[in-house]
Amino acid sequence: MTKTLVLLVDDEELNLEILVEYFDGEEPFVLQTADSGEAAWQLLQNAENDFKLILLDRMMPGLDGIGLLRRMKGDQRLSSIPVIMQTAANSPEQIREGLEAGAYYYLTKPYRRDSLLAIVHAALSDAEARSSLSRQLHQHINSLQFLDKAEFSIRTVDEAAQLASFIAQACPNPDAAVMGISELLINGVEHGNLGLAYAEKSRLKQEDRWHEEIARRAALPENATKEVRLSYHREANAITLRIRDQGNGFPWQNYLEIDPERAFDPNGRGIALARMLSFSSIAYEGCGNIAVATICCGQGNNGEHQT
Incomplete structure (x- = not known):
């Protein structure tokens, strides 16, 4: 080991x-x-x-x-x-x-000891997920920089990671973009299509049963055909990613910033980090089941021009 x-x-x-x-x-x-x-x-x-x-x-x-x-x-x-x-x-x-x-x-x-170990395992799991995305990212070809429009659909968390590492190659800063794209796709699968609530995920992470529950819900007949769709559109100055799931939405306004009251939870910071580190902006439409993320071309992920 x-x-x-x-x-x-x-x-x-x-x-x-x-x-x-x-x-x-x-x-x-x-x-x-x-x-x-x-x-x-x-x-x-x-x-x-x-x-x-x-x-x-x-x-x-x-x-x-x-x-x-x-x-x-x-x-x-x-x-x-x-x-x-x-x-x-x-x-x-x-x-x-x-x-x-x-x-x-x-x-x-x-x-308490169990609180410590839950946060430790959550932090290590998140770090390994980022590392895995980075490894996948560099397996794809650079010709994706010429992509103008595309439509994709995925069903699982694993497929979300694969698609994120693929699409990120079409973005100006792939290493920054991959984490945010993955976060939005995985949210669409877990919280959207599979209906996993925030408090449920916190509890399951504490009990180290999160992946087990995702697999169980994905196998249910009512979820068999649910998809998360991603549309990619490049214009002169920006790339727009539109990610739609088939869920009932969520109160997205509460998650665009890292709320200090949730800082002690093992989950709940992904969207805010994506907005800060990966995208120029994130907006939500409908009931919250449509995320629209923008990456300004020729700019850093925080909106500042890079030289």
């Missing part, structure tokens, strides 16, 4: 001891600890340390959690490592600051 190297960062020795105890008996984790932001930074600078996840204390003397996270996001080798921010500071402003710095997963001290 491949070992998963995890870095625990906290200036309180007792907190580190508790974290180590929480991971006791949990395969395949291998732990390293750091009692300060600077000590953690030194470990991160060692290329032999292939950390897959970091549990990071926010409040530390010297280089605090936010400062360390910002350093990591400025380093291409470290920027994609998922970080779980553990903190006693849970005001919306403080959580928003962490989210903007790149801490998309949160734990409020004190927390």
Whole structure:
């Protein structure tokens, strides 16, 4: 079994001891600890340390959690490592600051072992999904940059990932686009066609039964013919992706921003991250079962011109 190297960062020795105890008996984790932001930074600078996840204390003397996270996001080798921010500071402003710095997963001290492990597994699962999409992305041919119009339909989560990696090659910044396209397609399958509610997904992720439930619902007769359709349209200055599912919609207005109140859930940040990192804009039509995402050609995914 491949070992998963995890870095625990906290200036309180007792907190580190508790974290180590929480991971006791949990395969395949291998732990390293750091009692300060600077000590953690030194470990991160060692290329032999292939950390897959970091549990990071926010409040530390010297280089605090936010400062360390910002350093990591400025380093291409470290920027994609998922970080779980553990903190006693849970005001919306403080959580928003962490989210903007790149801490998309949160734990409020004190927390239970099962809550910790659920967030850990969710963060690792999300990171592996992004890595898999990136690997698939570079298997496709560059000639897709000449694509003007196309229509596609998919039914499963696996097909969503395949289509996302294919369509992203037709976009100006494929590595940025693939995550957002995948997110919208998977939402169409899970929450749209299969009717998986937000709270249900949170519970299933906590119980590590999410994939099992998706497979069960997909096999039901009433879902056998349901599709998610994607239309691609390139114009002079923008690419428009229109993604339609056959579900009953959802209150999409609540998900375009990362809500600090949901920062501690194992799911619910995908649409906001897609809007921030992958698209120039996202809008919804109808009851929320139609997503329209725009990518400005010749611009970065945040709307700024690249040089």
